Amino acid sequence: MAHYDVVPAENGHWTVDPFGALVKDGYVWARGAIDTKASLVCALEAAEALASSGFRPQRDLWFAFGGDEERSGMLGAREAAAWLAGRGIRFAWTLDEGSAVTDGILPGVKTPLALVGVEEKGFLDIELTVAQKPGHASRPPRVQAVAVLGRALDRLSRRPFPFSLTPATETFFKELAPFAGGIRSLAMAHPRLFAPLLFASADASPETAALLRTTVAMTQLSGSKADNVLPSEAKAVLNLRILPGWTIDGSLEFVRRAIGDPRVRVSASPSRAANEPVSASPEVARGCGAGWAALGAAIGASFPEAAILPYMVTATTDSRHFAKIGGAVYRFAPLKLDARELARVHGHDERISLENFSAGIEFYRVLITAL
Numbered sequence: 001m002a003h004y005d006v007v008p009a010e011n012g013h014w015t016v017d018p019f020g021a022l023v024k025d026g027y028v029w030a031r032g033a034i035d036t037k038a039s040l041v042c043a044l045e046a047a048e049a050l051a052s053s054g055f056r057p058q059r060d061l062w063f064a065f066g067g068d069e070e071r072s073g074m075l076g077a078r079e080a081a082a083w084l085a086g087r088g089i090r091f092a093w094t095l096d097e098g099s100a101v102t103d104g105i106l107p108g109v110k111t112p113l114a115l116v117g118v119e120e121k122g123f124l125d126i127e128l129t130v131a132q133k134p135g136h137a138s139r140p141p142r143v144q145a146v147a148v149l150g151r152a153l154d155r156l157s158r159r160p161f162p163f164s165l166t167p168a169t170e171t172f173f174k175e176l177a178p179f180a181g182g183i184r185s186l187a188m189a190h191p192r193l194f195a196p197l198l199f200a201s202a203d204a205s206p207e208t209a210a211l212l213r214t215t216v217a218m219t220q221l222s223g224s225k226a227d228n229v230l231p232s233e234a235k236a237v238l239n240l241r242i243l244p245g246w247t248i249d250g251s252l253e254f255v256r257r258a259i260g261d262p263r264v265r266v267s268a269s270p271s272r273a274a275n276e277p278v279s280a281s282p283e284v285a286r287g288c289g290a291g292w293a294a295l296g297a298a299i300g301a302s303f304p305e306a307a308i309l310p311y312m313v314t315a316t317t318d319s320r321h322f323a324k325i326g327g328a329v330y331r332f333a334p335l336k337l338d339a340r341e342l343a344r345v346h347g348h349d350e351r352i353s354l355e356n357f358s359a360g361i362e363f364y365r366v367l368i369t370a371l
């Protein structure tokens with residue numbers, strides 16, 4: 001799987017034409033170069049080269065490319081999965097984007113890590129609203145909606161979701177342990193035993209915290225349209241990324257209780273569809289599900305220096321629609337990226353190195369022949 005839609009390019013922030021696909025300094029510069037046109041083109045390049053050399057796979061191999069992943073995949077991946085399910089087609093496993101080979105992202109870890117997403121967090125927008133009688137700003141009420149909302153947000157930030165280990169993050173920490181230095185490696189090697197230690201230090205890193213809890217991002221605030229008018233409603237939007245093991249309803253209830261104020265209405269946003277987190281079978285979460293060996297061979301061929309670890313993807317991908325029709329789901333794009341290259345995803349000057357591009361083609365060639 002891959003998707004060919006992109007997020008909007010901000011005019012004036014790019015040093016090249018975002019849609020020009022310019023080849024310069026050893027890179028292809030283009031919006032979507034990493035996210036995820038590269039995987040799409042690499043997969044098709046490999047398939048075409050194999051087909052024209054006379055190769056015939058032992059099993060059926062399907063390609064599913066969506067054009068609306070950035071807007072939830074309702075018209076692309078969801079329809080594709082439904083079409084396949086309707087014809088009784090079942091997959092041993094599915095591969096989509098969602099993670100990559102990361103280089104120097106985790107402090108103290110020098111080995112590049114091929115992080116294969118086996119679990120995926122859910123997505124939920126929550127609206128907090130406080131109503132009040134609108135009117136002239138010269139006669140404000142004693143308790144104002146904005147103040148009530150502000151207090152609710154403050155309470156919520158002081159009552160975060162609890163930390164917990166999912167099956168995939170437990171495997172991830174265990175397998176990461178040999179590559180991490182010092183005392184940390186001992187705690188990582190036994191994440192259940194040392195969970196309090198792991199959790200105590202997790203808040204210092206947003207990346208680690210995101211792996212261990214449902215996160216609440218406060219993203220939008222609104223009140224009155226005019227400076228001299230009392231708002232009829234003060235509203236905040238929270239974007240939650242739900243940890244596997246939690247549900248949409250359970251998360252709404254948690255937020256409601258954390259705020260503990262009946263004046264604040266807590267509801268799922270009607271403007272953006274929510275989705276439940278995607279768990280993995282115990283086997284897949286341990287990094288030994290169907291297709292894992294073929295993936296390992298393909299990663300090893302293109303990125304021999306990388307350690308391969310199961311991982312939990314904190315963003316959402318189109319593959320969640322395919323998870324519903326069964327089989328193992330992996331989220332991994334054959335790209336080696338450091339923090340600076342990763343920051344270009346959904347940012348400015350997104351680009352893919354020619355080196356990464358050919359490693360990607362080789363990845364899919366080995367993967368398809370290993371099926």
Ligand SMILES: [Zn+2]
Nearest residue numbers: 007035070346
């Ligand atoms: Zn994206």
